[in-house]
Every structure is written in C-alpha cells, then in structure tokens.
Amino acid sequence: MAVVYKYQGSFMDRLESIDAFRKLQNRLAHDHDSSKPTIVIPAGTCAQASGANDLIRVTKRELLNRGLTDRIGLRITGCHGFCEAEPSVLIEPSGTFYPKVDVERMVRIVEAVAEGKVLNDLLYVDSSSSRKIEKQNDIPFFKKQVRTILARNEKVDPIRIYDYIENQGYNALVKVLKKGEPRWVVEEVKASQLRGRGGAGFPTGLKWELLANQRNGQGKYLVCNADEGDPGAYMDRSVLEGNPHSIIEGMLIGGYATGANQGVVYVRNEYPMAIKHLMIALRQCHEMGLLGKNILGTNFSFDIKLVRGAGAFVCGEETALIRSVEGKMGEPKQRPPFPVEKGIDGKPTAINNVETWANIPVIIAEGAKEFSKVGTKGSSGTKIFSLVGKIKNTGLVEVPMGISIKEIISDIGGGPVSKAKIKAVQTGGPSGGCIPADRFDLPIDYDSLTKAGSIMGSGGMIVMDENTCMVDVAKYFMNFLKDESCGKCFTCRKGIQRMYEIVEDVSKGEGTLDRLALLEELANVVKDTTMCGLGQTAPNPVLSTLRYFRDEYVEHVKNKHCPAGVCKALITYSINENCTGCTVCVKSCPENAIFGERKQPHRIEPEKCIKCGACKAVCKFEAVTVA
Amino acid sequence: MKTDEVLSILEKHEEDHSGLISILEDIQSKYSYLPAEALKLVAEQTGRSLVDIYGVATFYKSFSLKPRGKHLCSVCVGTACHVRGAPLIAEEFQRQLNVKASETTPDKEFTLEKVNCLGACAIGPIVVMDGHYFSNVNSPQVNQIIKKTKAGLDDAEIKEDRRVYLLDVSCPRCNHSLMDPSRHLDGSPSIRVTVSTEGEHGWLRLSSLYGSFTVESEFGLRTDTIEDFFCPHCHAELKGASQCPLCRAPMVSMIVRAGGVVQICSRRGCKGHMLDIDGSGL
Numbered sequence: 001m002a003v004v005y006k007y008q009g010s011f012m013d014r015l016e017s018i019d020a021f022r023k024l025q026n027r028l029a030h031d032h033d034s035s036k037p038t039i040v041i042p043a044g045t046c047a048q049a050s051g052a053n054d055l056i057r058v059t060k061r062e063l064l065n066r067g068l069t070d071r072i073g074l075r076i077t078g079c080h081g082f083c084e085a086e087p088s089v090l091i092e093p094s095g096t097f098y099p100k101v102d103v104e105r106m107v108r109i110v111e112a113v114a115e116g117k118v119l120n121d122l123l124y125v126d127s128s129s130s131r132k133i134e135k136q137n138d139i140p141f142f143k144k145q146v147r148t149i150l151a152r153n154e155k156v157d158p159i160r161i162y163d164y165i166e167n168q169g170y171n172a173l174v175k176v177l178k179k180g181e182p183r184w185v186v187e188e189v190k191a192s193q194l195r196g197r198g199g200a201g202f203p204t205g206l207k208w209e210l211l212a213n214q215r216n217g218q219g220k221y222l223v224c225n226a227d228e229g230d231p232g233a234y235m236d237r238s239v240l241e242g243n244p245h246s247i248i249e250g251m252l253i254g255g256y257a258t259g260a261n262q263g264v265v266y267v268r269n270e271y272p273m274a275i276k277h278l279m280i281a282l283r284q285c286h287e288m289g290l291l292g293k294n295i296l297g298t299n300f301s302f303d304i305k306l307v308r309g310a311g312a313f314v315c316g317e318e319t320a321l322i323r324s325v326e327g328k329m330g331e332p333k334q335r336p337p338f339p340v341e342k343g344i345d346g347k348p349t350a351i352n353n354v355e356t357w358a359n360i361p362v363i364i365a366e367g368a369k370e371f372s373k374v375g376t377k378g379s380s381g382t383k384i385f386s387l388v389g390k391i392k393n394t395g396l397v398e399v400p401m402g403i404s405i406k407e408i409i410s411d412i413g414g415g416p417v418s419k420a421k422i423k424a425v426q427t428g429g430p431s432g433g434c435i436p437a438d439r440f441d442l443p444i445d446y447d448s449l450t451k452a453g454s455i456m457g458s459g460g461m462i463v464m465d466e467n468t469c470m471v472d473v474a475k476y477f478m479n480f481l482k483d484e485s486c487g488k489c490f491t492c493r494k495g496i497q498r499m500y501e502i503v504e505d506v507s508k509g510e511g512t513l514d515r516l517a518l519l520e521e522l523a524n525v526v527k528d529t530t531m532c533g534l535g536q537t538a539p540n541p542v543l544s545t546l547r548y549f550r551d552e553y554v555e556h557v558k559n560k561h562c563p564a565g566v567c568k569a570l571i572t573y574s575i576n577e578n579c580t581g582c583t584v585c586v587k588s589c590p591e592n593a594i595f596g597e598r599k600q601p602h603r604i605e606p607e608k609c610i611k612c613g614a615c616k617a618v619c620k621f622e623a624v625t626v627a
Numbered sequence: 628m629k630t631d632e633v634l635s636i637l638e639k640h641e642e643d644h645s646g647l648i649s650i651l652e653d654i655q656s657k658y659s660y661l662p663a664e665a666l667k668l669v670a671e672q673t674g675r676s677l678v679d680i681y682g683v684a685t686f687y688k689s690f691s692l693k694p695r696g697k698h699l700c701s702v703c704v705g706t707a708c709h710v711r712g713a714p715l716i717a718e719e720f721q722r723q724l725n726v727k728a729s730e731t732t733p734d735k736e737f738t739l740e741k742v743n744c745l746g747a748c749a750i751g752p753i754v755v756m757d758g759h760y761f762s763n764v765n766s767p768q769v770n771q772i773i774k775k776t777k778a779g780l781d782d783a784e785i786k787e788d789r790r791v792y793l794l795d796v797s798c799p800r801c802n803h804s805l806m807d808p809s810r811h812l813d814g815s816p817s818i819r820v821t822v823s824t825e826g827e828h829g830w831l832r833l834s835s836l837y838g839s840f841t842v843e844s845e846f847g848l849r850t851d852t853i854e855d856f857f858c859p860h861c862h863a864e865l866k867g868a869s870q871c872p873l874c875r876a877p878m879v880s881m882i883v884r885a886g887g888v889v890q891i892c893s894r895r896g897c898k899g900h901m902l903d904i905d906g907s908g909l
Binding site: 045048061063064065069084228229231232233234237270272276279309310324327328329330395429464468480486612613614618 | 705
C-alpha cells in the first residue's frame with residue numbers, strides 16, 4: 001500500500017492529554033529539517049489578486065516535473081505585509097526575497113533554489129540608493145518594523161494546524177492549562193498593559209477581570225470582533241487569513257482566564273478567505289480536541305462559533321455587534337448596562353479585536369514583563385498599521401508604539417509615490433481625522449493621536465498628497481457615515497446628512513463662509529448628542545480637516561477653485577505642451593472629446609468632456625493638466 | 628425557489644444554532660437574492676414575525692430583495708481606493724453598464740454594487756467581479772473587465788496556458804494507475820474512476836490537466852450531488868482525510884506519481900481541490 005500521509009497514523013487524532021500534544025509537537029519538530037530550502041509564497045487576498053495562485057501552480061509543476069519534492073519545500077502562507085511587491089517569493093532559510101514575480105521568473109527561481117544560487121537580476125532594488133538588496137530583513141520596508149505578530153504569518157500555512165503547532169503554537173495554552181490558575185492569566189494580561197487594538201484602547205486585562213468577576217450562572221461569552229469596517233484598514237483580515245490558530249489560541253486562553261465557555265468570531269462577509277481559513281482551523285481544533293469538551297484531557301471546555309456579518313459598518317460597535325450575533329438589526333444600545341454585564345442573550349460578554357487576541361499567546365509565552373518592554377509606558381507592544389494611499393511602499397507595517405508618523409511614512413513607506421508632496425495622513429477610519437505633514441513628529445500612541453484630533457482606531461493609515469482634496473475627503477466620509485448611520489439617534493441621522501450637504505455645496509463651489517461656521521457648530525452638536533461611538537466620532541473628519549486645512553475650504557468657497565484638482569464641478573481637463581500627439585488618449589476617450597492631428601499637440605473639447613480621467617490615466621507624457 | 632431547499636437550509640442552521648443572518652446569507656447565496664416566499668417561510672419556521680425578518684433583510688447591505696444579475700461587480704470605494712481614483716472607476720462602470728449602483732442591467736447580466744472596503748487597500752482601486760480581484764484599476768480598463776467577464780473569467784485556455792499541466796495519478800490503496808489512455812479529455816489521457824450515488828453505479832472521467840474542470844460521466848452531469856468515488860481496479864473507496872474547504876463535502880484523494888497527493892471535492896460542480904506535493908497532510 002502506498003503511503004499517503006507521513007502522519008497517517010496520527011492524522012487528526014484527538015489529543016487526549018497535554019502529554020499527547022507534547023509528543024506530537026516533538027515529533028513534528030524532529031521531522032522538520034530547517035536546513036532544507038523552502039520556497040515561501042504569500043497568498044493572502046492581496047497576493048492572490050496580484051497573481052500568487054499562478055506562481056503556486058507553476059512551482060508545484062516545476063517541483064513535480066523535476067523530481068524536487070523531497071529536496072525543496074513549498075509553503076503557502078498568508079500575507080507578509082509588503083503588498084506593493086506582490087506577488088513575491090521568500091526563500092528559506094537564506095531569507096532571499098524576490099518581489100513582483102511572474103510565471104517565467106518563478107520557473108527560474110525554482111531552478112536557482114535547486115542549484116543553491118541567487119538570481120541577482122530579480123532582487124529588490126531600493127529606489128533611494130538604487131542598491132540591490134537580497135535579504136528580506138535588509139529591505140528598508142522591513143528593517144524598521146518589529147514584526148511580533150506579522151512575522152508569524154511567514155512561518156505557517158494557515159490551513160495546516162501542524163505548521164502552527166510545530167512553531168510553538170498552542171504552547172501558551174498548554175502553559176496556562178498546566179499552571180491551572182485563571183487568576184494568574186488575568187494578572188499577567190493586566191501587567192502586560194495591553195490595550196484594545198480595535199480603536200478605543202481599553203485595557204484588555206481590566207476587561208477580562210470584569211468578566212471574570214461576573215457570576216457564571218448561565219455562561220459567559222467571549223467575542224472576537226473581526227468586523228473590520230474601517231475603509232483602508234485590513235490588518236485583521238491579514239491576521240485571520242494568515243494565522244487563524246493564533247486567534248483561536250488567544251480566545252482559549254481568554255476563556256480559561258475569565259470562565260467563559262463560549263466564543264464567537266464575528267467576521268465581515270467581505271472577507272471570504274478569512275472566513276474559509278477560520279472555518280478550516282476551527283474544524284481542525286474540534287477534531288484534535290483543542291476545542292470542545294475537556295480540552296487536551298483537562299476539565300476546561302470551550303467552544304467557538306463563527307458568525308458572518310452582512311455589510312453594516314455600525315456592527316463594529318460592540319452593542320450593535322451583539323445584536324447582530326443575536327440575529328437582529330445591528331442597532332446600538334444604551335450603555336450601561338455594559339456588555340460585560342449583559343451581552344449576547346443577556347449573558348456577560350467581553351469583546352476584543354482580532355489583533356488584541358493575536359497578542360495574547362505572545363504575552364503568555366514571553367511573559368508580561370518581556371512584552372511590555374516594547375512600546376511606551378501608556379501604550380505597550382506593537383501595532384499593525386495598513387499603510388496605504390499615496391505612498392510608495394504600501395502594505396502592512398508592524399511597529400512599536402511610540403514610533404513617529406514620520407518614521408513610518410519616510411523610512412518604512414519610502415515617501416511619496418510621485419512628485420506630489422505628502423500633505424496629510426488619515427488615521428482611525430471614518431471616526432478618525434487627518435493629521436497634517438507638519439505634525440508628523442507626533443509619536444504614535446493612543447493619547448497623542450487623540451490630542452491631535454484623530455484617533456488610533458483600528459490602524460488604517462491613509463496617506464494623502466497634494467493631489468488629494470481635503471474637502472473631498474471630508475465629503476467622502478460624510479457620505480459614508482450618512483449611509484452607515486443606523487438612524488436611531490436623530491442628530492446622527494439628520495446631522496450627518498446636513499453636514500454632507502454643506503460639504504457637498506463647498507465641493508461644488510456653492511458654499512459660503514457662514515455655512516462653514518454652521519458646519520462646525522453642527523459637528524459639535526452631533527458629537528455631543530449621539531448615543532454610540534459612530535455618531536460621537538462621526539464629525540472628526542470634518543473637524544480635523546477644518547482645523548488643519550481650513551484654507552482649502554476657503555479656496556473652494558471664495559475662489560471656486562479646487563487646489564488638488566479633484567472636485568469635479570470646479571475642474572477642467574486640458575492638454576499641455578508635453579503632448580507628443582501619440583493619440584493614445586484619443587482612443588481612450590469614451591466621449592470622443594479629444595481632437596488633433598497625429599504627432600501634433602491635441603486639445604480637449606470642454607463641452608464634450610465628462611471628466612472621467614481616462615486620458616490622464618493613459619498619458620505617458622504628463623500632458624493632461626487638471627485645474 | 629423550492630420550499631424543500633429553504634427548509635434544508637433552516638434545518639442545517641437549527642443544528643448549529645447560528646442566527647438569522649447566516650440563514651439569510653445561505654438563502655441569498657443559493658438564489659442570488661432573498662425571494663419573498665423564502666422570507667415568509669423563514670418567518671413561519673423560526674416563529675419570528677415577518678416584519679422582523681424584513682427589518683433584518685433590509686438593514687444589512689449585503690442582502691438584496693431583488694433578483695441580481697449573472698455577474699456581480701463590486702467596485703471598492705473604501706478610503707484608500709477613493710484617494711487613488713475609485714469614484715472615476717465607479718462612474719465608468721455606471722456609464723458603460725448604463726445602471727446606477729445597486730442596480731441590475733435589463734438583460735440580467737450584471738449587477739453593479741459599490742462596497743465600502745474589500746480590504747485589499749494596498750493595491751487599489753480594486754474591482755471584484757464574481758470573486759475575481761482586479762487591482763490597480765484605471766478607467767480605460769473598465770471596458771476590458773466587462774469584456775473579459777462576458778467571455779468567462781474561469782475559462783483558462785487549456786492548450787496555451789502554462790499554468791495548466793498533466794497529473795499522472797494512481798489509487799492510494801492498490802497503486803494501480805487511474806489514467807485511461809483510451810479516452811482523452813482536453814487532449815490528454817483522462818482519469819477514470821467509478822462513482823456511485825443513490826444506488827447508481829457508473830464511470831466518471833476527469834481531465835488529468837490540473838486547472839481544468841472538464842468531466843464526463845455515465846449519468847451525464849449532475850451538479851450539487853455528492854458522489855462516492857471508487858478505484859475501478861481494487862474497488863476501494865478513494866476517501867480523502869479532509870473536507871472540501873469550499874463546500875465541506877468529503878474530499879477524494881489520489882496519489883500523484885511524481886510525488887504527493889491530489890484531492891478533489893466529491894460534490895459534482897464544486898471546484899474545491901488541493902494539490903499537496905509533499906504529502907504531509909494538514
């Protein structure tokens with residue numbers, strides 16, 4: 001009989017004791033040959049959208065055809081963070097990094113790995129020094145990061161629980177089970193000074209203590225909030241996709257510490273891969289006895305179910321999330337009573353964000369003392385940000401708390417993407433605000449960002465340059481929030497609508513200075529008189545742009561001019577002297593509004609132009625001006 | 628809509644105690660929208676008022692009460708995509724398809740929707756067409772995306788595509804080759820197995836090209852039925868050790884001659900598959 005699986009004897013056998021777990025872990029470690037060259041292909045949503053699936057297929061084909069499957073390993077992982085360079089390939093153990101790989105290059109890479117060579121022509125080129133860099137960890141984007149959470153994505157195939165176990169996975173759980181003191185776990189998390197990574201920054205240990213102190217009559221709930229609704233933020237998706245077992249382990253430890261017996265992971269429906277990987281991981285844990293009754297033969301029982309969201313931003317708010325889990329409309333409720341007293345089905349419930357849960361096994365494994373060495377006094381540990389927008393190196397960056405915005409933007413992000421200067425960074429999603437470039441010295445921690453008129457939020461960091469109109473950004477967020485307001489509070493429902501209308505008038509050149517004053521007043525009313533976090537923070541995008549970029553509003557109002565060339569009513573497209581008459585724009589124009597002879601400068605007919613931007617997108621000579 | 632289909636969805640969720648939203652999501656993924664009769668049935672069976680069900684169905688954005696088109700086009704208008712020009716992309720789709728956001732073309736081909744963030748912000752603007760991601764989209768590409776979709780996004784050009792290659796497979800029990808050179812599919816020897824479902828027993832031929840989903844069956848094509856697979860030589864059941872990552876049906880496993888194991892989903896019509904070249908399992 002042919003051997004199908006190396007571990008067929010023990011394949012997915014239930015682990016009846018901690019000793020059985022240790023035995024499995026030791027055997028996995030023993031069988032693993034860390035000197036064997038391994039091709040690591042990140043295949044998170046971003047990477048797959050960029051073509052990683054093709055690379056995986058071709059690699060498998062090459063390894064099979066050349067008979068290399070015993071000599072070279074292949075690991076498919078979640079996101080490593082450097083989305084700009086996707087699809088990319090990492091070679092272990094050398095750490096060689098190849099960005100922007102295509103099918104042809106992949107074939108060469110497999111060949112080179114087999115021969116133990118490095119392909120110099122395919123290496124990453126640092127744009128500031130034009131230097132070629134071989135190793136991933138020497139690339140500026142990775143160098144300044146402290147990748148406590150993200151680096152673990154590189155080590156595991158998210159659909160293989162053995163990968164996770166082999167890499168010290170579930171060791172923190174075992175440590176907690178062996179110790180047998182739930183109280184100690186709570187104290188440890190408190191001592192780590194971990195604060196909620198979802199945005200508000202509530203101390204996690206304190207939340208757990210409150211839950212642990214609730215009487216356990218009919219059970220308690222733990223929730224992982226993976227309703228990552230902030231547009232521009234996707235670190236939770238990447239952790240769930242790339243390392244679902246770390247979340248499960250975190251929740252198991254939380255359950256043991258607080259006496260909760262039921263966990264819920266609430267994932268937004270827009271993340272199909274995160275849902276898929278989590279489902280697989282949950283199933284594996286059930287089969288292996290890491291979830292369910294008598295986990296690893298102890299008397300600790302805990303189960304987790306997955307609940308999908310259905311596209312409502314407000315459900316990230318904890319009381320709305322609870323209602324959604326109960327199968328109701330996701331309308332927030334008055335607090336108190338707080339969820340920790342009365343949550344899902346009236347039972348005590350503690351809700352933590354994905355990244356918070358992912359930090360728990362690290363704290364337990366390393367110890368609170370070690371963990372709190374990273375970061376600042378009031379904000380310990382690392383935080384993952386999604387660095388996106390008008391910046392050269394887009395992707396996920398994990399940095400110690402307290403690092404300055406400047407270091408992230410210039411050193412890790414590599415600065416502006418084009419000639420246009422960076423003027424602001426938006427943090428905290430629709431609840432946050434814009435921080436102008438002259439305040440980029442600001443250290444990133446919960447308190448400094450709040451003082452600057454923004455919030456830490458879940459970690460979206462959207463970079464804006466001179467081609468971004470701040471009025472348009474404010475309009476964008478008001479439009480977003482007026483749609484997402486659940487409608488329960490009048491001031492939120494109508495106030496945001498009115499704020500949107502005023503900002504829209506400004507963007508059309510129809511605003512007045514009086515109206516700007518009204519806008520500010522209205523913003524403060526909405527802030528003070530709504531019930532939940534959505535309404536209370538909704539005016540932030542308007543207030544912060546008014547605070548730092550008032551001149552842009554005034555320019556729209558007084559001179560009917562959009563300096564960034566974004567607000568459609570105030571701009572015209574024209575062709576400048578750079579035009580070579582290549583006629584590419586003529587073919588792209590859907591309205592046939594561009595005229596001119598071949599090899600002669602062209603012109604745009606303003607009456608016909610619908611300002612769709614197609615000509616600007618295709619022009620290679622920067623010959624299309626928007627003013 | 629078929630009553631028994633909705634009832635089976637309800638039954639499934641009764642077992643796992645998941646809420647109304649999951650029920651509605653499953654109904655929607657079956658019919659692409661929430662038919663009124665289905666909602667009535669849900670109300671009847673769960674004992675909740677129809678007003679409640681309707682409230683939930685209209686509160687959440689991903690539910691649609693109107694039938695949707697064959698292709699679902701989602702244009703991301705999250706902040707990162709917005710600053711990189713997503714509004715122009717959304718307008719261009721509206722112009723070319725001649726519909727507004729959340730509408731369906733009269734020929735029922737396309738439904739256009741704007742979504743707030745798909746979480747692929749680094750490579751925006753993002754458009755997702757029937758689950759296929761398009762990154763860094765600009766307005767001239769809109770037309771190409773629509774054209775490609777009409778031509779079929781899943782259709783790999785088998786002959787030219789370098790990503791497609793032949794897998795020579797054998798039975799995990801008797802090691803006998805499952806290749807059938809007497810009958811070609813996609814221009815290559817097919818894989819022949821025996822399948823049975825509901826008492827019927829017959830042959831099934833699969834394309835041996837990894838990446839092709841071409842099949843031939845003695846019974847014709849029956850989608851959505853789970854079949855038991857057997858080796859035609861030793862008659863052992865070709866049972867895999869895991870469940871399909873897409874639909875949770877049991878997987879069928881075969882040995883790859885060059886090394887490793889290939890697993891395919893036992894549900895006809897499901898494209899779930901895994902090629903595991905070192906055979907270490909999960």
